[in-house]
Amino acid sequence: MFSKNIIFKNFKSKIDKKQKIDLENILKKENLIKKYPLLKSLTSQYEYSYNKKNIKNIKKFSSFNLIGMGGSTLGAEAIYDFLNHKIKKKFTFFNNLQNEKISKSKNKKVNLVVSKSGNTIETISNFNLILKKQNKNKNVIITEKKNSYLFKLAKKLKAEIFEHKNYIGGRYSVLSEVGMLPAELMGLHENKFKRYNNLLKNNLFVNLLIENVAFIYKSVKKNKKNSIILNYDKKSENLFKWYQQLTAESLGKQYKGLFPTISTMPKDNHSMLQFYLDGSRDNFFTFFIVRDKNPIKLDKNNLFDQFSVLKNKNLFKVLQAQKDATENVFNRKKIPYRTFEVLNRNEETLGELFCFFILETILLSRLLKLNPFNQPSVELIKKETRKILF
Ligand code: PA5
Secondary structure (H helix, E strand, C coil), rough: CCCEEEEECCCCCCCCCHHHHHHHHHHHHCCHHHHHHHHHHCCCCCCCCCCCCHHHHHHCCCEEEECCCHHCCCHHHHHHHHCCCHHCCCCEEEECCCCCCCCCCCCCCEEEEEECCCCCHHHHHHHHHHHHHCCCCCEEEEECCCCHHHHHHHHCCCCCCECCCCCCCCHHHHHHHHHHHHCCCCCCCCHHCCHHHHHHCHHHHHHHHHHHHHHHHHHHHHCEEEEEEEEEHHHHHHHHHHHHHHHHHHHHCCCCEEEEECCCCCCCCCCCHHHHHHHHEEEEEEEEEEEECCCCCCCCCCCCHHHHCCCCEEEHHHHHHHHHHHHHHHHHHHCCEEEEECCCCHHHHHHHHHHHHHHHHHHHHHHCCCCCCCHHHHHHHHHHHHHEEE
């Protein structure tokens, strides 16, 4: 357990002492925020480029279009789904090249366009189509302060512009204005997400993180590079899409890295599990489950013979039994895994998970000797596309 919100069971395996010491030195002796300024956004000391007063008008709206790609939207999507029970506002995400008709809308909405570079072709195209169909919407743009296409367009439209800090890369931006402005507009409390200071003061958390990173590094060194998420919580799918992007773009370079993939459980018991148990052994696993406070109960009728034990049982009990059973078999087959069991679905929990995975990625990049903040091959495709189109 690293907080009252999450029970964490670490990988069971001995780890290399040297890696442990290296990681301890980074976490306990270095001034991490000075070295990695983006980490400031994980604390409540971070200063946003907007203040409560200048978003008051935007907060009055009830419908929002969030337009952006990759790191510019995935964090907000993760928040919207994970905390959906607390959210009364309607968000529509435009997160891929939109090849469907955008409908006209009677209500005036807010277009929230997020792009650090201000030149991403999918974002510009989607925004263009929305402007045509929903021309009364209020436009709010989060972008770097530089003469990009989006910046010029924002000026032309007299849109509200908030700065995307240039030292915070897209996939690390969830706790900056990129994820926290949407969270505020959803009616959530941004300060509750900021768990960095509490977690780093917690020795148990720090030790679990170190052992976890040392295990993953050892695994990658042995060519076990597939990080497979066994996700038992539908509302966390976007959280793991966020994790997938964070890991793949940060560590997939110089022929190194992890291959993050997501399995939907228990559906994949009937599809992928055979391979996970008996197929090639180049994987390590993450079980992820969230305790359901209001689970649906099965009916007492039409359940007989051996199925009569399910009378009035709730579906979460069934789900948990399936997860526990899978862990038991993994133990018997000595397949490496860690488990997150979330007890409370709230801002604090999500903030802790964001913080855990961001630190995990940065620490792995140190051991793998990689720059986690660039994405040379993403840029390559952007350039090649421009060569063809422009
Ligand atoms: O994490 C990243 O850096 C990328 O996924 C970007 O977020 C994505 O390519 C979109 O770029 P931009 O925010 O410049 O539109």
